[in-house]
Amino acid sequence: MHIVDVVPGSPAWHAWRRTGLGGSDAPALLGLSRHRTPARLLREKRGEPLPPIDDTLALARGRVLEPLARDRYRALFGVSLQPICCMHETERFLLASLDGWSEAERLPVEIKAPRRAEHREALAGRVPRSFLCQCVHVLLVTGAPLAHFVSLQPDGFAPRDQLAVVAVRADPRLVDELLLAERSFWRAVETGEPPPRPPRIDWSRARTEKVRAPFQTAGVSGRTSASAPSPPASPAPRRPRS
Numbered sequence: 427m428h429i430v431d432v433v434p435g436s437p438a439w440h441a442w443r444r445t446g447l448g449g450s451d452a453p454a455l456l457g458l459s460r461h462r463t464p465a466r467l468l469r470e471k472r473g474e475p476l477p478p479i480d481d482t483l484a485l486a487r488g489r490v491l492e493p494l495a496r497d498r499y500r501a502l503f504g505v506s507l508q509p510i511c512c513m514h515e516t517e518r519f520l521l522a523s524l525d526g527w528s529e530a531e532r533l534p535v536e537i538k539a540p541r542r543a544e545h546r547e548a549l550a551g552r553v554p555r556s557f558l559c560q561c562v563h564v565l566l567v568t569g570a571p572l573a574h575f576v577s578l579q580p581d582g583f584a585p586r587d588q589l590a591v592v593a594v595r596a597d598p599r600l601v602d603e604l605l606l607a608e609r610s611f612w613r614a615v616e617t618g619e620p621p622p623r624p625p626r627i628d629w630s631r632a633r634t635e636k637v638r639a640p641f642q643t644a645g646v647s648g649r650t651s652a653s654a655p656s657p658p659a660s661p662a663p664r665r666p667r668s
Contacts, residue, residue, distance in 0.1 A: 428515065430512055434511065446518065448523060449522050449560040451467055452563040454466070455607065461479045464621035468611070499589070509525055510524050511523050520567050526576070536574070544577070548590035548592050552634060558594065563608075571596050574594070599631065606625070
């Protein structure tokens with residue numbers, strides 16, 4: 427993957443996001459989003475004026491809780507995370523604004539502050555489909571063999587259950603199917619065609635498991651996992667190392 431020097435939330439970041447498909451676009455183009463249809467996403471990427479989406483409160487809540495989730499993750503697992511922006515090595519329309527990236531462990535992290543029902547799924551070691559496809563998108567863009575899905579829900583849960591971490595391993599078939607779907611959608615953006623029909627992807631094939639503290643990956647440091655399988659090292663994230 428290539429690191430992109432842009433600040434999340436800045437005008438430059440918003441302009442950059444319009445040049446391709448990011449993780450949050452995956453649910454929309456697959457017909458899994460509660461807020462955006464494939465047709466709306468297509469118009470967004472073409473730069474057409476559209477009425478705002480009524481999800482301001484959810485987005486604001488996520489922005490507030492995201493740094494807290496990173497802090498709790500670091501406290502539990504001893505792994506520091508930095509938010510970064512990146513793009514695929516060769517498919518330059520595939521973008522990702524990573525909520526967390528561990529340079530030492532080659533590990534991307536997707537953070538959500540979901541509804542209670544969705545958080546319960548994460549506590550059970552599952553990732554809701556609309557979030558799962560975002561995790562697979564992150565795996566596609568970064569080339570990492572594993573990602574962590576982090577769910578934080580401080581309301582209505584005991585302290586020990588407020589943070590859930592689920593490992594999502596890269597399944598080659600799921601990654602390839604998502605790549606084909608995103609290529610097809612981006613072709614429609616560029617040609618002016620209607621949005622393609624969302625494919626039927628069997629997300630039950632995803633390999634997920636709950637991660638429990640203490641956790642240590644077997645990344646470049648050579649450490650071993652204390653309670654969860656160790657992900658293999660992924661390709662170096664920066665061009666000089668590739």
